Amino acid sequence: xxxxxxxxxxxxxxxxxxxxxxxxxxxxxxxxxxxxxxxxxxxxxxxxxxxxxxxxxxxxxxxxxxxxxxxxxxxxxxxxxxxxxxxxxxxxxxxxxxxxxxxxxxxxxxxxxxxxxxxxxxxxxxxxxxxxxxxxxxxxxxxxxxxxxxxxxxxxxxxxxxxxxxxxxxxxxxxxxxxxxxxxxxxxxxxxxxxxxxxxxxxxxxxxxxxxxxxxxxxxxxxxxxxxxxxx
Numbered sequence: 001x002x003x004x005x006x007x008x009x010x011x012x013x014x015x016x017x018x019x020x021x022x023x024x025x026x027x028x029x030x031x032x033x034x035x036x037x038x039x040x041x042x043x044x045x046x047x048x049x050x051x052x053x054x055x056x057x058x059x060x061x062x063x064x065x066x067x068x069x070x071x072x073x074x075x076x077x078x079x080x081x082x083x084x085x086x087x088x089x090x091x092x093x094x095x096x097x098x099x100x101x102x103x104x105x106x107x108x109x110x111x112x113x114x115x116x117x118x119x120x121x122x123x124x125x126x127x128x129x130x131x132x133x134x135x136x137x138x139x140x141x142x143x144x145x146x147x148x149x150x151x152x153x154x155x156x157x158x159x160x161x162x163x164x165x166x167x168x169x170x171x172x173x174x175x176x177x178x179x180x181x182x183x184x185x186x187x188x189x190x191x192x193x194x195x196x197x198x199x200x201x202x203x204x205x206x207x208x209x210x211x212x213x214x215x216x217x218x219x220x221x222x223x224x225x226x227x228x229x230x231x232x
Contacts (some may be wrong), residue, residue, distance in 0.1 A: 030190075035191065045127060054090075095137055108222075125206075131188050207226050
């Protein structure tokens with residue numbers, strides 16, 4: 001079971017006995033009505049939209065890289081695994097600096113045509129997860145292969161048979177071009193901005209409009225809105 005403070009967006013660095021710098025209080029702006037606290041739902045979203053952005057800051061200069069992540073849970077921890085291209089120097093910063101990983105993909109413009117009153121402004125609906133944590137570089141070759149194979153199994157399991165049949169020399173050569181790593185999540189903040197502040201009638205109008213869109217993002221947001229209304 002995930003530590004409850006993680007699911008509720010509280011800093012739990014002391015619980016995981018991490019460095020003092022992780023005890024700083026960081027907050028994504030989340031109005032109470034948009035706060036997501038269901039840990040199962042949060043993890044499912046991270047797994048579904050797992051191509052995320054990892055951000056670090058060194059000497060007051062932020063650096064970001066876009067990577068696919070494998071999301072797992074282990075001993076009350078959420079663990080994020082991925083790998084950098086070795087040529088990307090960003091990997092050099094993840095053990096000595098606090099890390100933010102942003103999971104956010106579906107989003108949708110919401111027109112005032114869906115509102116009951118004309119005196120309104122449009123907005124944007126979206127879901128976003130901010131995961132803070134401490135990084136660990138993987139230098140063990142066997143562990144590196146484990147992360148690579150977990151990534152294969154997650155994104156294209158059928159390719160695993162092809163990979164397993166490759167010569168060990170080739171696989172070793174390919175692995176030398178990457179740097180694998182893991183991140184233990186110490187603070188998780190989740191926001192669902194799904195027009196919860198609007199009337200049920202207006203929400204249903206928005207759902208209908210977005211459901212009939214040809215844009216995949218808008219259709220997905222409609223699905224999340226519909227589920228959110230059902231859970232009320």
